[in-house]
Amino acid sequence: MKKANGHEIIQLFESWSPKKLACMDNDPIGLAIGTLNKEVTKVLVTLDVNDKVADEAIEKGCQLIIAHHPPIFRKLSNLRTDTPAGKLYEKLIKNDIAVYAAHTNLDVADGGVNDLLAEALQLENIEILEKTYHENLMKLALFVPDDYAEKVRVALAKAGAGSIGNYDSCSFSTNGQGRFRALAGANPFIGDIGEMETTDEEKIEVVFTESIKNKVLKAMLNAHPYEEPAYDLYTLAVETNEMGLGRVGKLKEPMSLESFAEHVKSRLDVPRVRVVGDTSTLISKVAVVGGDGNKYIHTAKRSGADVFVTGDIGFHMAQDAESIGLNIVDPGHHVEKVMIKGVAEKMDSLCSQAKLSVEFVQSEIDTEPFTFI
Template structure:
């Protein structure tokens, strides 16, 4: 195991929850404060970054904070250290603590906030509430000398190309002859400078998601024996890897709205919830979205959900849901705290696989601003 630097940790984090998944315009995600160009042995995972969380990071010797809610949400007109926010930023910078924010990208990511909430509510047959991201498939066609075809196929498969449904290492080959002449300055693998050459080759074709294009091409160039391999890469009119915000699933057994509200309180560890709907109505299909779900009530209704679990529901939105016949349970915004354990567990796994020695600590500071009486 080796000590990691900040860049290595965030590179692993973004392999799971990349910035491109963010579904809010101008979402201020990524490195917000400090630098990643340093050794990191301890990371604090938190929902929010406030003064108490900063003190906790200092006390526990953390060099990096990974937060769900960005500490700088709007552009700064100035950086004054005589304001509460300015004092917080000053404290973090003086103690060389970097802050990285993963907001709506972590909401969308597989295994992120909304999957964690759906799992906490024990939902089965999970689906996306609303699609926000997809990738197109790409195809690589490359010409390889016969005796090197297997080596190149293996390298492409190892890089993730040729994965179709529940199958991997998928490829198609055709045989033919390649012709070329090496010019002055070349270093030909086959043939001589200035001589026309003909060689038996295989044309190997594989598909892969757009997001791993660079990884696939790097594997190809490393495995191919030619100085200048001939290959084509093009985009297919086939979508893959659909991802989105919120989740929809079914309960193991139907419950009344009142029973399910109590279940939500227990599972999400909140002191109270707000309800819209008739308490004795039976619910079976559930939509859930962490944080503010006001703009998704129609998506929840279209999904066929009997009840929508989300936070920060406004008065008129509640009336709209009532008119739609959609039950709502509002457990508050702070239920997104499930991300602390989820992120810490995932990052321990990723760093362990990469042989990086990093400790991930879940914040013990309660950042819920409301007191319930």
Template structure:
């Protein structure tokens, strides 16, 4: 096992939940407090960062906190240590505890907050509620001697090209002839300087997301025997890596709205929920958005959901939902606490794969401010 620094831990995290997935303007994600350029052996995973959580990190010897809700959400005018927020920042800095926030990028990520909520509700046949991210799909067509084609295909696949859905190492090959004349100063792999050469070649075609273009081209150039390979990079109409906010899925069995509300209380560990709709109506298809999903009621309706589960439902938004015959179950914002166990487990697995010697600790501090009486 290898000891690691904070930067290495966060590189693992961002490979799973990259910043580019954030879907809120000026979302204050990333390193909020401290430095990642230090050894890290214990990481505390929490929904929120308050003074009790800071004390927990100190007591448990954690050098890094990964939080869902950013501890600094708006631009600071001052940091006064006679105010609660200032005391919190002072304590974290004095004890050299770094804080990293993953907000809407963790909502969108596969296996992130919304998937964890869908897991808790055992939803099947899932889809995205609102698309917020997609990558352009590119196609590489490269011409290479037949004898070298397999090595090229393997290098491209290793670089991540040729991934289509649940299939990898996908490529298409056509045969043909390549013609060229090497000029003075060239060092041709085949043929001679000044002579027109005809070579039996193949065209290998692969698709890949634009985000890995540099890696794919490097793999192609490194594995190609020619000093000046002939190749095309073509932008396609299709997109890939489509991701988004919220999830839509089906319950394992139909139930009434009242039964669903009770099921939510049980599965998400909340004492009460707010409900809009007919308690005896049937619920089969569920749309959900962790946290505040008020602006997604129409997306939920378009998705054909029988009920929309989200927190912080406003009075007038609830009336709008009534008007479009969309039922609501509001378990509160704090149900996003599912990310504590989910992130700790995921990161432990990812770091174990890399043989990193780091422990992920689930915060036990209850940060829900509301009491249900």
């Protein structure tokens, strides 16, 4: 195991929960406070960053905090240290503790907040509630001398081209003849300057996701023997790697809304929930969105869910849900605390695989602002 710096840790984190998954305008994700350009031996994982959490990080010797809720949500007009927020930022900076925030990108990521909530609720056959991200597929068609076709195919496969579902190294080939004439100043691999040349070539076609386009093209150019390879590049009308907010799944066995509300309290560790709907209604299909899910009540209804589990439901939104026949169980916003254990365990696994010596500490501070009486 080797020592890690902050950049290495966050690179691993973003390989799992990349910034491109963020689905809120101007979501202030990423490094919020401090620097990643330092050695990091301990990382505190928390839902929120407040004064008590900062003290916890100091006490436990953490150099980095990974939080779900950004500590700086709106742009600062000043940085005064005589305000509560300013004092918090000052404490973190003086103790050289960096803060990295993963907000809606962590909501969307596979194994992120919403998957963790669906898992906690013991849902099965889980699907995405609202699709917010996808990648386009691209196709590369290139022409290679027969003797070099296998070398180029292997290079493309190593770069990730030709990966389709549970298969890799997928390609299609046709044979033909290529013609060209090298002009003055060229350095032809085959043929002579000024002479028409005809050679047996193989046309290789591969598909790949748009995000690795540059990697694939670089691999192709490095492996291709020609000075000026001929190739075509297309964007296909095919979407892949679909991801999104919220999850929908089914309970192992149907239960009444009243029993389900108790199930939510127990599984998400909350003292009470708010319920909209007839408590005797039978519940089978469940939609869940971590945090504030007010804008997704109609999406939840269209998904066929019998009940929508989400936080911060407003009075009029509850009335709207009631009018469309959608039951709601509101356990509050703070149930997103499931990310503390989930992120710590995921990052511990990623760093172990990368042979980085880092300890991920799960915050023990309860940042729930409400007291239930």
